[in-house]
Amino acid sequence: MKLEHVPGTNRGTVVLYALSTCGWCGKTKDLLKEMGVEHSYVYVDLLPEKELEEALREVERFNPQGSFPTLVIDNRKVIVGFREKEIRETLG
Amino acid sequence: MITEAEIDSRYQRLDREARQGGYNLNPDIAFTRNLVRGLLVNEQRYGYMACPCRIASGKKEEDLDIICPCDYRDPDLNDYGACYCALYVSGDVVAGKSTAGPIPERRPSRAERKEARLKGAREALGTLAYPVWRCRVCGYLCAMNNPPLVCPICKAKQDRFERFL
Ligand code: SF4
Numbered sequence: 001m002k003l004e005h006v007p008g009t010n011r012g013t014v015v016l017y018a019l020s021t022c023g024w025c026g027k028t029k030d031l032l033k034e035m036g037v038e039h040s041y042v043y044v045d046l047l048p049e050k051e052l053e054e055a056l057r058e059v060e061r062f063n064p065q066g067s068f069p070t071l072v073i074d075n076r077k078v079i080v081g082f083r084e085k086e087i088r089e090t091l092g
Numbered sequence: 093m094i095t096e097a098e099i100d101s102r103y104q105r106l107d108r109e110a111r112q113g114g115y116n117l118n119p120d121i122a123f124t125r126n127l128v129r130g131l132l133v134n135e136q137r138y139g140y141m142a143c144p145c146r147i148a149s150g151k152k153e154e155d156l157d158i159i160c161p162c163d164y165r166d167p168d169l170n171d172y173g174a175c176y177c178a179l180y181v182s183g184d185v186v187a188g189k190s191t192a193g194p195i196p197e198r199r200p201s202r203a204e205r206k207e208a209r210l211k212g213a214r215e216a217l218g219t220l221a222y223p224v225w226r227c228r229v230c231g232y233l234c235a236m237n238n239p240p241l242v243c244p245i246c247k248a249k250q251d252r253f254e255r256f257l
Contacts, residue, residue: 021130021144023123023177024194045147056147060202067197068145081194 001051001058003040006033011091012074014039017059020046024082025069031084037091044068094132103128106179113246115161115169116186118178127179131160145177146199154209156228156251157199163228163252164198171195226256 003015016032018025020043032039044055060066062078071079071087079086103125107117118124130144142148143158157163165175173182174192176199184190200208225239226232230246239253 019130019145019147021127021133022146023127023130023179024145026126052147056202064203065197065199065201066147067199068147081196083194 001042001047001055003042005040008036008038010038015072016041017055017068017070018043019068022068027082028069028071031087035091094129098132099125099128102132115180116183118181118192119186124179127177143177161229168195168198220257223255224257225253228252228254
């Protein structure tokens, strides 16, 4: 699965699982950019079938609801949804 | 590719239908138009307006609950003043008395949905003179051999009805 890399300040390994059509995902992506945090993101809905299933399982491992956006920091900390305050506090 | 004109016309239709039914689209026009674009993308991709903020399976029978307006819109409007995507918002949000923010996902997980499908298939039919059908979008009930082709209240299609009794 190919992740898009966005350069910025290193705050650990920050991965955003998003949907290209979703409003809150867009806001989360914009926030990370505005904060200048180095991260990678993937639009799960645009993946080919096999990779999409793989990505969904990955998301479900961190967030059993399998919802978007799911933000994973250092493979440990998980923020589900556009929780602006929490994202700023965690990565600011 | 979705054009601005297509977004305009769908936005206007959804706005008109929302008002007629006593609902409101989110007054944040840029945000709302972006969601309308997502709905149009999904309509092209899957053949139905799957929720832009959820991943659709592409199998209509498994996605019926998230065809917009989804089964979860009304309970979420009631509890949080917005649907999951914040395409639809409450009167308070329109009036600026509260704001629409991200809310928890009400849709059961993939594993839970699979379990519910298996359970539904196992359940035997009752002994009423007529089955009672419930529109999953607006809650309308009717006792007939089959649900109506279109919900007379909210215009959801027949496949959005579930057996209630
Ligand atoms: S959450 Fe809102 S936009 Fe998404 S399907 Fe439900 S009603 Fe439509």
